[in-house]
Amino acid sequence: MNDLPERLRGSGKRLTAQRELILRAVDALGHATPDEIFTEVRKHVSSVNVSTIYRNLEVLEELGLVRHAHLSDRAPTYHSVVGHEHFHLVCRSCRVVISVDPEVMAPVIARLGEDFGFEPDIGHLTVFGHCVDCEAPKDTAQK
Amino acid sequence: MNDLPERLRGSGKRLTAQRELILRAVDALGHATPDEIFTEVRKHVSSVNVSTIYRNLEVLEELGLVRHAHLSDRAPTYHSVVGHEHFHLVCRSCRVVISVDPEVMAPVIARLGEDFGFEPDIGHLTVFGHCVDCEAPKDTAQK
DNA sequence: TTCCATGCAAACACTTTGCACCGTG
DNA sequence: CACGGTGCAAAGTGTTTGCATGGAA
Numbered sequence: 001m002n003d004l005p006e007r008l009r010g011s012g013k014r015l016t017a018q019r020e021l022i023l024r025a026v027d028a029l030g031h032a033t034p035d036e037i038f039t040e041v042r043k044h045v046s047s048v049n050v051s052t053i054y055r056n057l058e059v060l061e062e063l064g065l066v067r068h069a070h071l072s073d074r075a076p077t078y079h080s081v082v083g084h085e086h087f088h089l090v091c092r093s094c095r096v097v098i099s100v101d102p103e104v105m106a107p108v109i110a111r112l113g114e115d116f117g118f119e120p121d122i123g124h125l126t127v128f129g130h131c132v133d134c135e136a137p138k139d140t141a142q143k
Numbered sequence: 144m145n146d147l148p149e150r151l152r153g154s155g156k157r158l159t160a161q162r163e164l165i166l167r168a169v170d171a172l173g174h175a176t177p178d179e180i181f182t183e184v185r186k187h188v189s190s191v192n193v194s195t196i197y198r199n200l201e202v203l204e205e206l207g208l209v210r211h212a213h214l215s216d217r218a219p220t221y222h223s224v225v226g227h228e229h230f231h232l233v234c235r236s237c238r239v240v241i242s243v244d245p246e247v248m249a250p251v252i253a254r255l256g257e258d259f260g261f262e263p264d265i266g267h268l269t270v271f272g273h274c275v276d277c278e279a280p281k282d283t284a285q286k
Numbered sequence: 287t288t289c290c291a292t293g294c295a296a297a298c299a300c301t302t303t304g305c306a307c308c309g310t311g
Numbered sequence: 312c313a314c315g316g317t318g319c320a321a322a323g324t325g326t327t328t329g330c331a332t333g334g335a336a
Contacts, residue, residue, distance in 0.1 A: 156291090
């Protein structure tokens with residue numbers, strides 16, 4: 001599950017305690033913002049800096065170990081790529097986040113390829129909308 | 144095309160020069176960020192403030208006259224709703240933005256409804272990916 | 287004449303950058 | 312022991328808010 005050392009070596013980058021801890025935090029937290037990851041990592045080492053979090057989330061994403069998605073109009077969230085690839089549904093009323101198998105998008109992927117020569121990045125996709133039987137009041141606004 | 148006065152009246156809001164100019168700017172610019180809209184409006188009236196732009200884009204969106212989408216990791220873009228509803232494809236390499244008819248999403252809308260009781264907001268959707276024959280170099284990074 | 291809307295300035299949330307020091311390979 | 316990584320502080324970008332004044336209805 002943790003390919004970190006090999007992947008880093010392969011690209012001339014170094015293995016550091018921070019990188020290991022950040023990857024572990026992303027794994028542990030599920031969908032977490034840089035700030036939440038920062039807080040989590042700081043539980044294990046006293047002095048980490050936010051800038052290190054940002055720099056390394058970028059590195060880990062380049063290495064294909066984590067991905068990010070925009071689940072709100074605020075900060076992005078990062079999640080580990082250990083499991084299966086998936087895209088997200090977000091309800092604007094109750095804020096629930098549903099992970100969906102890319103297979104559901106198959107017909108659309110085909111159409112976009114044929115009609116536009118476009119290859120969608122499904123793992124980055126977030127679909128906003130509403131649960132049909134959501135208890136929360138329907139929220140027309142975007143925020 | 145310009146339902147602004149009636150829609151405002153209907154919700155106890157007032158018709159102001161700024162609101163008209165902002166709506167006109169959104170219409171004229173296509174997909175524009177708040178800052179681009181700000182610049183455009185300022186061409187017609189000397190003293191407008193960015194906060195007025197933000198406040199009114201929110202109002203215009205509530206009234207159903209404009210919509211926003213996230214076409215980059217930076218500022219959102221607003222577009223008028225006069226034409227047909229559509230969603231967006233964005234190529235990470237060449238940055239081209241393609242508007243697509245919601246009909247393409249029909250099978251997915253059906254599946255999400257059946258499987259998750261979820262009603263997607265297609266007009267807000269942005270699908271990142273790559274043009275297959277994009278001249279620009281493939282860009283693995285997210286930015 | 288009543289409130290909603292505006293301008294202004296300051297604050298805010300999130301992210302990036304420059305630089306000197308640190309530590310992996 | 313070279314060069315990539317880190318902490319720190321400061322700056323950058325995009326957005327929001329409080330408040331006094333202005334103007335539509």
